[in-house]
Amino acid sequence: MSEKPIEDNGKAFLVLLLPISFLIIFLVATWRILLxxxxxxxxxxxxxxxxxxxxxxxxxxxxxxxxxxxxxxxxxxxxxxxxxxxxxxxxxxxxxxxxxxxxxxxxxxxxxxxxxFITASILGNILDSSEPVKELPAQPVTKTARSLLAPPTTTTLEEEETETESIPEPTLTHEEAKRSLEKQLIFGSLIQSELAKRLNVYSSTVYKRRNDPEFPEWSRSKDPDGIAWSYSEKTKEFFPVEEE
CATH class of the missing domain: 1.10.10.10 (Winged helix-like DNA-binding domain superfamily/Winged helix DNA-binding domain)
Structure with missing residues (x-):
């Protein structure tokens, strides 16, 4: 009973020894070529x-x-x-x-x-566009404001009607209204840091994406009011995109 397992183990060893022998012979004969x-x-x-x-x-x-x-x-x-x-x-x-x-x-x-690739000059432009604080243009004092600041005076009904008639009512064409809207956009335009705060992202993220064609849709998805924004290379500011 014990001779058969020994015989089986010897055959298994010979089966493994044969390919190993061939491999050793091959390496000895071809080691220079392999090296x-x-x-x-x-x-x-x-x-x-x-x-x-x-x-x-x-x-x-x-x-x-x-x-x-x-x-x-x-x-x-x-x-x-x-x-x-x-x-x-x-x-x-x-x-x-x-x-x-x-x-x-x-x-x-x-x-x-x-x-x-952010270089020192590009980083300086990012910081420069984030630092300035916009100054609002001086607005003319309106009649209402003057009436609130000046002491009350007694005027006749004729004087009030004459003064009222002397102020022409503004009539704007479509083009004039458009230009007027562009002038008023100074109140709606944002610099980079302000837009980044509004969109709740980093200022560098806005800088990277500002020239991307998909920037308006991306900014719309981030804006709390769903407003799409576009970047102006000329003014270095961001303006809301008008809906068609």
């Missing part, structure tokens, strides 16, 4: 990395120029067009720069991936 292949693979990898580093050095000036021109916002398409190389290469380059400088990556359906 040469490993060295070649490592050398090729090092050469590729060296070539990439040399290529990035040539591309860095283009990258720095685009960062200045686009206020820190870049897409792989921008870099690929400017440098005339494939988009996959541009994306690999921007991924490396984003990891190096801690840039933010924003995904959108229309523009795809956008990389935001």
């Amino acid at each position: 040469a292949l490993i060295v070649l693979a490592i050398g090729f990898k090092i050469w590729q990395e060296y070539q990439w580093q040399q290529w990035t050095i040539r591309v860095n000036p283009i990258f720095h120029q685009l960062v200045r021109e686009n206020q820190g916002r870049l897409t792989p398409m921008d870099l690929a067009i400017k440098g005339n190389f494939p988009g996959t290469t541009a994306k690999r380059y921007l991924d490396g720069k984003a990891s190096e400088f801690g840039a933010s990556i924003v995904n959108s359906e229309e523009a795809g991936q956008s990389y935001y």
